[in-house]
Amino acid sequence: MAITPLAAPTDGTPVELSLEFPDNRLLIELCGEFDRNLAQIEHLLSVHLLRRGNRLAVLGEARAEAVEVLKKLYARLEAGRGIEPGDIDAAVRLGGSAEGTGARDGDQIEMFQRGPLEIGTRKKTVEPRTEAQQAYVRNLFTHELAFGIGPAGTGKTYLAVAVGVNQMINGHVDKIILSRPAVEAGERLGFLPGDMKEKVDPYMQPLYDALNDFLPGKQLQNLMAEKTIEIAPLAFMRGRTLSNAYVVLDEAQNATAMQMKMFLTRLGQGSRMVITGDRSQVDLPRGVTSGLSEAERILKDVSGISFNYFTAKDVVRHPMVAKIIEAYDADAGPVG
Structure with missing residues (x-):
């Protein structure tokens, strides 16, 4: 999965992040029926998501956070798990970070x-x-x-x-x-x-x-x-x-x-x-x-x-x- 930043011509600050997905079938699941999953992410993070072939362009102040959320949800689909509205809400609340912990006893x-x-x-x-x-x-x-x-x-x-x-x-x-x-x-x-x-x-x-x-x-x-x-x-x-x-x-x-x-x-x-x-x-x-x-x-x-x-x-x-x-x-x- 590749992330491509598009920079503004003046100061070089990325105004858009483009995320490429290798599996188009999983991308369709990620977007959801009538793009409802994307709409939920847009609403929660106040970003704008545009689908361009096998890429998603992310615009808005929280674009980096949105990219992390999209990556986490895509990884979920790769693992054979579905996406419900609650899963999107959880990914946003947790900042898109992958959940893992150190070793514990028992x-x-x-x-x-x-x-x-x-x-x-x-x-x-x-x-x-x-x-x-x-x-x-x-x-x-x-x-x-x-x-x-x-x-x-x-x-x-x-x-x-x-x-x-x-x-x-x-x-x-x-x-x-x-x-x-x-x-x-x-x-x-x-x-x-x-x-x-x-x-x-x-x-x-x-x-x-x-x-x-x-x-x-x-x-x-x-x-x-x-x-x-x-x-x-x-x-x-x-x-x-x-x-x-x-x-x-x-x-x-x-x-x-x-x-x-x-x-x-x-x-x-x-x-x-x-x-x-x-x-x-x-x-x-x-x-x-x-x-x-x-x-x-x-x-x-x-x-x-x-x-x-x-x-x-x-x-x-x-x-x-x-x-x-x-x-x-x-x-x-x-x-x-």
């Missing part, structure tokens, strides 16, 4: 020695899309206890569940346990129809949604029937010792200080634990201390525990979500 994280950082599951391969997400995923593999703290839409729970499924299907843990505090926000549990499972399931639905993304439906049903995968309210964790398990506590900002201590002390031999939460979305009664905030304060200097923080820049949902979060942060008022 066969669980051998993946870090082989190019792109990926999480393999039964249904799909998941890739972190921002630098914060990459650091978070590395810590999920290398730490027995990891915290992910930040606003909604930053992938805290989704990536944690993906790593859990990866660990289970590769035999590193025997089971997955996903938990959330069943905090009442508006309706009371006792007033909802149905038995206890039917009352609690609406609180657990985001965890079911994540699992459905990573495991075929029938396999997921069988694993849950066998208790290899459990989804339960935080209150159900009392008295248990969780050995050889991958354990996730989601929405941890709604755990009380006592509940958080109870949950953290469930960690057994061969287990890993992930705590995720958003400090701006506490639904506890006024005056009740959030267990997430207290754990963060008490455990911040404990060796072997990682804390990863996300901001609106790490939101991977609709771009409007990031703008909403930034607006609330700027207002500095209470978030309902």
Whole structure:
């Protein structure tokens, strides 16, 4: 792949970069249907892309960055992997740099020695899309206890569940346990129809949604029937010792200080634990201390525990979500 700079006649500064691609079929895939992939890159980087045969001309202030993004996406196609809008967004967020790391200990994280950082599951391969997400995923593999703290839409729970499924299907843990505090926000549990499972399931639905993304439906049903995968309210964790398990506590900002201590002390031999939460979305009664905030304060200097923080820049949902979060942060008022 060759890059040809076209210089301005006055000072020699390149005004255009021309990128040549050896495989025209892959170039067509790179451009996307009706050039939609190119249009997305143009929008994200404020550049202009022109196709000339097997070349792409790149104009604009961010032309060098756009070239790196195009090279990374083309390399992805050469490796036999497709391109989705999220992949383009990730390449732009990461500056087009190839993802690689140095050697690390343990066969669980051998993946870090082989190019792109990926999480393999039964249904799909998941890739972190921002630098914060990459650091978070590395810590999920290398730490027995990891915290992910930040606003909604930053992938805290989704990536944690993906790593859990990866660990289970590769035999590193025997089971997955996903938990959330069943905090009442508006309706009371006792007033909802149905038995206890039917009352609690609406609180657990985001965890079911994540699992459905990573495991075929029938396999997921069988694993849950066998208790290899459990989804339960935080209150159900009392008295248990969780050995050889991958354990996730989601929405941890709604755990009380006592509940958080109870949950953290469930960690057994061969287990890993992930705590995720958003400090701006506490639904506890006024005056009740959030267990997430207290754990963060008490455990911040404990060796072997990682804390990863996300901001609106790490939101991977609709771009409007990031703008909403930034607006609330700027207002500095209470978030309902």
